[in-house]
Amino acid sequence: MLESLAFIIGTTLMYSTPLIFTALGGVISENSGVINIGLEGMMTMGAFVGATVAYFTGNPWLAFLAAGLAAALLALLHAVASVTYSANQVVSGIAINFLGPGIALFLSRMFFDGATMTKPIPLGGTMPRPFHNLFIWLSENLSGTAGRMFESNSVIDLIFDQDATVFIALISVFAVWFVLYKTKIGLRIRAVGEHPKSADTLGINVTKIRYFCVMASGMFAGFGGAALSIAIVANFRQTLVSGHGFIALAAMIFGKWKPQGAMWACMLFGAANALVVFFGRAASPIQISQQLLSMLPYILTLIVLTGIVGRANAPKALGVPYEKDSN
Amino acid sequence: MFKKIFVLALVVVMMATALVGCGATEEEEGLSMAMVTDVGGVNDQSFNQSAWEGHQRAEKELGFNVSYLESNQDADYHPNMETLMGAGNDLIWGIGFKMGDTILEAANNNPDQKFAIIDYAYGDDAPDNIVGVLFKEQEPSFLVGYIAGKMTETGKVGFVGGMEFPVIHRFQYGFLAGVAHADPSVEVFVQYADSFVDAAIGKAITKQMYLDGADIVFHAAGGVGDGVIAAALEEDKWAIGVDRDQNDLAPDNVLTSAMKRVDNAIFNVAEMLKEGNFPGGETVVIGLAEGGVGIAPTSDKHVPADLLAEVAELEKKIIAGDIVVPYSEETFEASR
DSSP states (O other): OHHHHHHHHHHHHHHHHHHHHHHHHHHHHHHTTOOOTTHHHHHHHHHHHHHHHHHHHOOHHHHHHHHHHHHHHHHHHHHIIIIISOOOHHHHHHHHHHHHHHHHHHHHHHHTTTOSSOOOOOTTOSOOOTTHHHHHHHHHHSOHHHHHTTSTTSHHHHHHOOOHHHHHHHHHHHHHHHHHHHSHHHHHHHHHHHOHHHHHHTTOOHHHHHHHHHHHHHHHHHHHHHIIIIIISSSOOTTSSTTHHHHHHHHHHHTTTOHHHHHHHHHHHHHHHHHHHHHHSTTOSSOOOHHHHHHHHHHHHHHHHHHTSOOOOOOTTTTOOOOTTOO | OHHHHHHHHHHHHHHHHHHHHHHHHOOOSSOEEEEEOOTTOTTSSSHHHHHHHHHHHHHHHHOOEEEEEOOSSGGGHHHHHHHHHHTTOSEEEEOSGGGHHHHHHHHHHOTTSEEEEETOOOGGGOOTTEEEEEEOTHHHHHHHHHHHHHHOSSSEEEEEESSOOHHHHHHHHHHHHHHHHHOTTOEEEEEEOSOSSOHHHHHHHHHHHHHTTOOEEEEEOTTHHHHHHHHHHHHTOEEEEEESOGGGGSTTTEEEEEEEOHHHHHHHHHHHHHTTOOOTTOEEEEOGGGTSEEEOGGGGGTSOHHHHHHHHHHHHHHHHTSSOOOOSHHHHHHHO
């Protein structure tokens, strides 16, 4: 029983990690007043670059950083279009969603002899699990009950023996919350998102802040993609991301544009999927039809959205390009 | 340096494009055959690539002129068909069931042009200039099921399906029958991901199956299978691949694969066309007997030789018709 619960918690963490990274990206960008529906495209870009760099270098950390960097560069296009040229942010985001997978496909064919999927990352090139060896050591060297607590598939093992990306995601939630709400730069970001004209009057460089935030949002979306392609699986294919970016976008709105809110929303979605897997198995204590089970994540989301989450207030200037000279 | 490589790449691409053009327009002696890929492109390491290899074999052994056009999106199927028709091909292939409607429409509008399609059947109403090719997925699934049933140490194995379609059912019930043939006491966990793309779900399902005691998991779930194989790698258990030899994805953890030989299917139909027996209006169903399906050549890496010999015996029995592999829930229940 306890093991079942641990499995559900562990699966929730695994499933929600790419979503958390990407949703954090959305939080940063939208708090500065720039809508970013290009998260899906940026995530795809990050997933591809992550898998490719990990394949060629065998270094997951380098791959992870490269994924963030590549997606940030893609986000730069979004920033140029929507901040400098005051383009419609939704349209620009949609363009990014076409461009990201397109560039990934093009580069994949260039680097992998025309193949549309990357080669599998060699052993040791995927994200390490920081507690894996510690748990094995503990279970072998501690005697009796203490040793059994850390055995493979014990409660502690099922919950905490996760890819490093899981822990980085949770730390990032705290970091983004801290930056947004406890630092000067965070206050400036939120000011720019609420009322850019006032912020400008007080000497804050709106353009600079928005550029920074959009690129940071790309970086986190890239991390999210890499969390899929170098941690959950060990290769990239065109269908790998398919929709995760949009779910993260929804989670960010659902979480009221707050990092911790977005995290809980992602975890809710992850938990719903973990329940689908848990109750879908042959040995499940309750048998539920597959069709009903598949609806669970979405129904659960609707219920929580209408029942528990109250009114959400988007940043006031969200989606409005800021032009200094106007009015 | 990068610029040089880039220019070189451009030149190669341009030359390749020019050559494709030639293949399609040249009017030479002999038959010509062409294919339209689906969105995976010709180097997808799966169906399209295998289909193109079939074309190349037809070129080498039967003297066909062959060419292909790639589709970048579903909307490209129709124009690609038109282009290949204009180029005077004797037979045009659509690779994948998604082209079913496009090909039917083209076949109705052009009664003199021959078409064929992989993984699609038009039934009795098919026009005379069209051939649908289906595979007996249950047969290789039976063989890998037999291997799984013999090799499991825990007495439990798993099957992860994509979505509940007849084609995935053929994999599932073939596998179930194979396991039962090896050892009726072996338990099989069956679970569907309800997706062909969500690798994370595949990983979660497979981890749970391992947790419940399974030690070998077979998948027929497209991209979800990447998660299945990732779980096998992480837990150091066995996975069984599908469609192509997936051993390269995890060389020490992919036990074997249930393969669909699209190349052989295409070659067989090309041969029939050359001999003047083009099976127009029919659905060609190919299995072990026709070389259309099989188990992966890398199976000998992990499967003991005596077990492979037993599998070869089974293969002969299936070809001879001594064993009829079930392909659906009804036929599976009836066979027990």
